[in-house]
Amino acid sequence: QKEVEQNSGPLSVPEGAIASLNCTYSDRVSQSFFWYRQYSGKSPELIMSIYSNGDKEDGRFTAQLNKASQYVSLLIRDSQPSDSATYLCAVNRGYSTLTFGKGTMLLVSP
Amino acid sequence: GAVVSQHPSRVICKSGTSVKIECRSLDFQATTMFWYRQFPKKSLMLMATSNEGSKATYEQGVEKDKFLINHASLTLSTLTVTSAHPEDSSFYICSARGGLAGQQETQYFGPGTRLLVL
Numbered sequence: 363q364k365e366v367e368q369n370s371g372p373l374s375v376p377e378g379a380i381a382s383l384n385c386t387y388s389d390r391v392s393q394s395f396f397w398y399r400q401y402s403g404k405s406p407e408l409i410m411s412i413y414s415n416g417d418k419e420d421g422r423f424t425a426q427l428n429k430a431s432q433y434v435s436l437l438i439r440d441s442q443p444s445d446s447a448t449y450l451c452a453v454n455r456g457y458s459t460l461t462f463g464k465g466t467m468l469l470v471s472p
Numbered sequence: 473g474a475v476v477s478q479h480p481s482r483v484i485c486k487s488g489t490s491v492k493i494e495c496r497s498l499d500f501q502a503t504t505m506f507w508y509r510q511f512p513k514k515s516l517m518l519m520a521t522s523n524e525g526s527k528a529t530y531e532q533g534v535e536k537d538k539f540l541i542n543h544a545s546l547t548l549s550t551l552t553v554t555s556a557h558p559e560d561s562s563f564y565i566c567s568a569r570g571g572l573a574g575q576q577e578t579q580y581f582g583p584g585t586r587l588l589v590l
Contacts, residue, residue: 404583
């Protein structure tokens with residue numbers, strides 16, 4: 363069974379700190395990895411995608427992928443209160459349907 | 473970036489009526505569209521997957537006769553909640569898989585439709 367696991371949180375960090383969100387997946391042949399952000403009462407918004415091992419940076423966000431360990435993470439530098447949301451990790455194999463984790467709630471305190 | 477619209481954003485209806493929700497990919501052609509439901513403070517739940525011109529594939533436990541999906545074109549999919557009941561009240565979110573020219577296909581979400589059945 364394909365699964366994506368995330369710690370539900372909440373993960374609490376002070377403003378300006380680095381928030382580290384982690385995700386593990388069970389399907390070894392997964393090829394594409396995504397991080398979505400979902401504010402309360404809103405739909406998910408794609409913030410990062412990563413397809414190969416290593417780091418991918420986009421502004422304050424860095425996605426890290428380690429296929430050997432079946433692990434993908436999202437780092438948010440200089441966290442802001444506006445980053446407080448639920449972060450969903452999603453994985454798929456080629457053109458299959460995305461498998462979502464249950465999400466990690468991030469709380470950034472001023 | 474790729475934009476997915478959804479209409480209406482909010483609907484209130486009486487029990488027993490049917491409600492249609494539209495999902496459109498505005499600047500790309502969506503090979504596949506997905507419909508999700510989300511209850512308050514709960515995870516996204518995939519209801520069905522649809523490809524243009526073919527019947528939708530429903531997830532286990534989702535009644536296909538109650539949640540009618542039509543994927544008429546590469547930019548439009550509709551979900552009709554038939555004979556709605558209060559327990560159908562939820563946040564319905566569509567998603568479209570596709571991408572802008574030169575970009576890898578990705579799944580983009582619409583803004584969601586909040587349905588309240590009285």
